[in-house]
Amino acid sequence: xxxxxxxxxxxxxxxxxxxxxxxxxxxxxxxxxxxxxxxxxxxxxxxxxxxxxxxxxxxxxxxxxxxxxxxxxxxxxxxxxxxxxxxxxxxxxxxxxxxxxxxxxxxxxxxxxxxxxxxxxxxxxxxxxxxxxxxxxxxxxxxxxxxxxxxxxxxxxxxxxxxxxxxxxxxxxxxxxxxxxxxxxxxxxxxxxxxxxxxxxxxxxxxxxxxxxxxxxxxxxxxxxxxxxxxxxxxxxxxxxxxxxxxxxxxxxxxxxxxxxxxxxxxxxxxxxxxxxxxxxxxxxxxxxxxxxxxxxxxxxxxxxxxxxxxxxxxxxxxxxxxxxxxxxxxxxxxxxxxxxxxxxxxxxxxxxxxxxxxxxxxxxxxxxxxxxxxxxxxxxxxxxxxxxxxxxxxxxxxx
Amino acid sequence: xxxxxxxxxxxxxxxxxxxxxxxxxxxxxxxxxxxxxxxxxxxxxxxxxxxxxxxxxxxxxxxxxxxxxxxxxxxxxxxxxxxxxxxxxxxxxxxxxxxxxxxxxxxxxxxxxxxxxxxxxxxxxxxxxxxxxxxxxxxxxxxxxxxxxxxxxxxxxxxxxxxxxxxxxxxxxxxxxxxxxxxxxxxxxxxxxxxxxxxxxxxxxxxxxxxxxxxxxxxxxxxxxxxxxxxxxxxxxxxxxxxxxxxxxxxxxxxxxxxxxxxxxxxxxxxxxxxxxxxxxxxxxxxxxxxxxxxxxxxxxxxxxxxxxxxxxxxxxxxxxxxxxxxxxxxxxxxxxxxxxxxxxxxxxxxxxxxxxxxxxxxxxxxxxxxxxxxxxxxxxxxxxxxxxxxxxxxxxx
Numbered sequence: 001x002x003x004x005x006x007x008x009x010x011x012x013x014x015x016x017x018x019x020x021x022x023x024x025x026x027x028x029x030x031x032x033x034x035x036x037x038x039x040x041x042x043x044x045x046x047x048x049x050x051x052x053x054x055x056x057x058x059x060x061x062x063x064x065x066x067x068x069x070x071x072x073x074x075x076x077x078x079x080x081x082x083x084x085x086x087x088x089x090x091x092x093x094x095x096x097x098x099x100x101x102x103x104x105x106x107x108x109x110x111x112x113x114x115x116x117x118x119x120x121x122x123x124x125x126x127x128x129x130x131x132x133x134x135x136x137x138x139x140x141x142x143x144x145x146x147x148x149x150x151x152x153x154x155x156x157x158x159x160x161x162x163x164x165x166x167x168x169x170x171x172x173x174x175x176x177x178x179x180x181x182x183x184x185x186x187x188x189x190x191x192x193x194x195x196x197x198x199x200x201x202x203x204x205x206x207x208x209x210x211x212x213x214x215x216x217x218x219x220x221x222x223x224x225x226x227x228x229x230x231x232x233x234x235x236x237x238x239x240x241x242x243x244x245x246x247x248x249x250x251x252x253x254x255x256x257x258x259x260x261x262x263x264x265x266x267x268x269x270x271x272x273x274x275x276x277x278x279x280x281x282x283x284x285x286x287x288x289x290x291x292x293x294x295x296x297x298x299x300x301x302x303x304x305x306x307x308x309x310x311x312x313x314x315x316x317x318x319x320x321x322x323x324x325x326x327x328x329x330x331x332x333x334x335x336x337x338x339x340x341x342x343x344x345x346x347x348x349x350x351x352x353x354x355x356x357x358x359x360x361x362x363x364x365x366x367x368x369x370x371x372x373x374x375x376x377x378x379x380x381x382x383x384x385x386x387x388x389x390x391x392x393x394x395x396x397x398x399x400x
Numbered sequence: 401x402x403x404x405x406x407x408x409x410x411x412x413x414x415x416x417x418x419x420x421x422x423x424x425x426x427x428x429x430x431x432x433x434x435x436x437x438x439x440x441x442x443x444x445x446x447x448x449x450x451x452x453x454x455x456x457x458x459x460x461x462x463x464x465x466x467x468x469x470x471x472x473x474x475x476x477x478x479x480x481x482x483x484x485x486x487x488x489x490x491x492x493x494x495x496x497x498x499x500x501x502x503x504x505x506x507x508x509x510x511x512x513x514x515x516x517x518x519x520x521x522x523x524x525x526x527x528x529x530x531x532x533x534x535x536x537x538x539x540x541x542x543x544x545x546x547x548x549x550x551x552x553x554x555x556x557x558x559x560x561x562x563x564x565x566x567x568x569x570x571x572x573x574x575x576x577x578x579x580x581x582x583x584x585x586x587x588x589x590x591x592x593x594x595x596x597x598x599x600x601x602x603x604x605x606x607x608x609x610x611x612x613x614x615x616x617x618x619x620x621x622x623x624x625x626x627x628x629x630x631x632x633x634x635x636x637x638x639x640x641x642x643x644x645x646x647x648x649x650x651x652x653x654x655x656x657x658x659x660x661x662x663x664x665x666x667x668x669x670x671x672x673x674x675x676x677x678x679x680x681x682x683x684x685x686x687x688x689x690x691x692x693x694x695x696x697x698x699x700x701x702x703x704x705x706x707x708x709x710x711x712x713x714x715x716x717x718x719x720x721x722x723x724x725x726x727x728x729x730x731x732x733x734x735x736x737x738x739x740x741x742x743x744x745x746x747x748x749x750x751x752x753x754x755x756x757x758x759x760x761x762x763x764x765x766x767x768x769x770x771x772x773x774x775x776x777x778x779x780x781x782x783x784x785x786x787x788x789x790x791x792x793x794x795x796x797x798x
Contacts, residue, residue: 007698010633011438013570020574023566061658064437064700240680256680267403298658298678300432305403305654317649319657320642345574 003033003072005065012059012069017322018052021341025052028059031076032069039076045083050076052335054326055200056292057237074199074246081202088126093328094201097193097210100137100166107139127333131340132371134331135167135363142172145188154274155185156265157221159214159239161232162193163363173392174385175231175262181390182266182275187226190217194235197328199242208247215243215251218259228259231381233294233361234327236261240297261294263302263361263380279387281312286383287355289346289369290319291362292326303361303380310387316353321346323360325368339368347373359383406432406654407797408790409674409687411661411713412701414439415779416764417693418644419481419786422488424794425651432685433653434674436660439641440699440765441779445629446603446636447506448485448496448518448783450478452776456501457517464775469767472748473784481787482518482780492643494611497524504528507600507628509545511553514629517780520636522605522614525598525624530554535596536628537589541567544631545602560592569604569633576606576613586620594623603627603635610639656685661713669758671714689759689793692716692752693786694766696743701766709742714760716752719745719768735774743768749792750785759796763789 012028013019019027026035031050039045050073059069081090092099103110113119114134123130142165156179164172179186192214195207218228230236239259243252260268269275288304307315323346324330330339347369350358357376360366366377385391410421413435425431451470454460458478461470470478482500489496498504498518505513506526519526527534533556536547540563547559562585564572575581589599599617605627606613618625629636649655658678665673665684675684694701694713702711702718709718721727721738728737745753745768750761763785765772772778 009440009443011442013568014442014633014638015438016570019568020570023568023571027568062438064440064698066437066660237679240678244680253680257682259681271403295657296679298656298676299683300654300656300659 002067003036006033006067007065008034009064011062011064012067015058015062017056017058017324017342017345018054018338021345022052022338025049028053028069028073032059032072033067035076036072045076045080047076048080050080052338053077054322054324054329054335056322056326057296058292058322061296071246077202078204086202087332089128089332090201092126092128093331094198094203094206096197096328097162100162103137104139104141104166107137111136124333129331129333129336129339131336132367135163135367137166138169141165142169142188144190146190147187152183152185154183154269155187155226156229157187157189157218157226159191159194159218159228159230159235159259160188161230161235163232168363170392171231171379171381174390175381177390177392178381178385178388179229181388182269182277184269187221189221194238195247196234196238196242199238199246200327200329204247208249211243211247211249211252214239215249215255218255219251222254222258227265228255229262229265230259231262231361231379232363233261233291233297234364237293237297261297261299261302263306264299266384267302267305277309277388279310279384280389282310282383282387283312284357285314285353285355286316286357286359286378287350287353288315288317288380289321289323289350289358289360289365290317291360291365292322294361295319307359307380307383310383313383313387315359316355318349318353321349323365323368325364327364330368340372343368343372350375404684405686406430407687408432408689408691408793409434409685410691410693411674412439412693412695412699412764413641413645413655414441414693414695414699414764414782415640415644416782416786416789417691418648419485419783420691420693420763420790420793421653422644422648422651423484423787423790425648425653427794429794429797431653432656432687433648434656434659434661434676434685436658436700440695441641441644442637443632443634444637444640444779445506445514445516445634446520446640447514447516447523447629448482448498448779449515449776450482450500450503450517450780452503452515455503457503457780458500460775465769465771467769468775469746469770469785470777470781472746472750473788477787477791478784481783484787485783486518488647489643492647493608494639494643495521497521507550507626509549509602509628509630511550515776520627520639521611522603522627522636523629525618525626526628527598532598533557533596534598534600535559535594536600537562538602539564539567539572539604542569542572542602542604543567545628550628556596558596562588569630569635572604573607573635576604577609582613582616586617589617589621594621598624598626601625601627602630604630607635607639608642610635664714666757669756671757671759674713688797689761691789691793692744692760692762692766693764693782693789696765696772699765702742704739704742711744711766714757716744716755716760719743735771740771740773741769743770745769750789751792761789761793761796
């Protein structure tokens, strides 16, 4: 760990969205490199405030000296999790994948129940926040589609992630159609939760078990000549960065070297002259909220570049604000006030643009910003689909 | 059309890098800026020091050591770079006060004066001598700002403390962005019945709307109001960085965060691309020209070993005074540490001297012989050399 490289310049402190609104959190410098000097394996962890870090990673992006405060804090969170009893909310969100699978299977009942008074009371009892509506489960999630005929020279295995799978399979289907329209073969490989919710809720072991299953599955596809695509930027960061650097997954390097952001991949197709997309005019003014984890990926903003090719589309990039939800972070009652205040700041900035809708790659950012602002939210892939005239056929609609 | 190919690639997001980037983007060139971490401008006072050695900065420049890189920049370009900067910052709602011919003073948190050339409008009303009486407002729990330092040096000075409920610099600054907070604060301030000539604050009066906030407080109280720059976290430095970055993007530039350069692709006398390890996977960006604005030691542009100093991206030859014993004086606070001259020597087009690369242009703090602390020429030199580097770069691309 490189905490000794910290020169205490406080640039990370300026970038911490949590510290800005929650005085209980001492900030990335103190919770990270400063406190690290005092953490000892021989003493029980008592730094409960490390749980207030939302792992947005903005401190790491800002550090001019290569220190990774969020990572130091993540390790402290894991350790705190091992030495103390987890709250029920932490346990539930770590296992979000299984819960969501159940929710999706019983979608009509689960959604209705979540909206009832009793449902809300139960949420409150287990300290889950309900300031924005819990996302609605979709009954028909995406099914694994392991093989397609090898017709095209470009082939991808799509890691769609839990958000698309359980809540918005329609976006997943649009992405598949989009890729097909670019003459790319798409398969949906066997896949599980990326592991990030488990990691973020103090359960490294569960995260690793997801990661091992995913790497085994995706690795087969890489061997068969597939590139791996993700569209959720947090799943992406987990696959590329956390598998290697935090979870020590054996095949992680191979996965990272062959895994691309959806829009990064489409740009590559354009660059290689494989496709020449003919975007039609889209008369819209959008605010592009950059998810923290997209910024952390270090690939620039590929979707912004693609959207800039769409005639008539105005799209302002906003990358200084965290949305505040950070996956399951804001859904915990203990973080609710923090998440709302961070979200309000992000929304105030968005409203200054006068945009009619918010575009963001990350489903949970969209949930938060849409919920607080009341503005429509869209995935960049939906914008591209619109500009290319791609719509889903009605009979396959999965809306419940 | 290639999406990852640019006319110019800027390395570094500080004042020099963002200025060179905006200059080229404004003229229709495709520009990418890559950076690893945020620049040291965030740690600065946000003031543009051009040359503090004379009351007139332009005269001061003439008296600098003959090898100083300021002598490579024509006076016309220096003026132009300062004017363009002021226009751009006005456009971004963060105006700067001052002219190239006249230095001005700002009151420091120690009660001393700092000489600078262009200062944020929030510091415009700072006293230029010791005559004005001043009332300082500080905030409960705010670390690293102690009015007593100023009181110990100035007569006719008083202070009051306001409890904002939070005590971090960023936390207080963001509260000032909220209308209700600002109004209740102004009401409290009115109730203080301040008799002194001027009201001073540590620089925490807002983030993006600081200029308006200072104006609003001054209008309500009917007295001049000014900010005193603090040690980091420094809001004026952050505002400057944010405004410059937004301006660059507004002009069409692309920024790649988290993009530490780990290698270059070259051919003959030309650098063709820079490479990074984005999370877990190599990535590269192609450019026709490269502007090196990675800063000095703290910025990360150069690194010192025991005997040698290396440039971290292109491995350019770094000038260091010799022998090594001259790097440091015995007096820690001396302005004459030889190490302050370390950096890249350049020719009149700001290409690195004695290097085979034709398409690298160097500007800002990484240049040799700047002695920034001694000469008081930090951001001003960055603006001027960035203009010149961008001009040379433009000629090269054409």
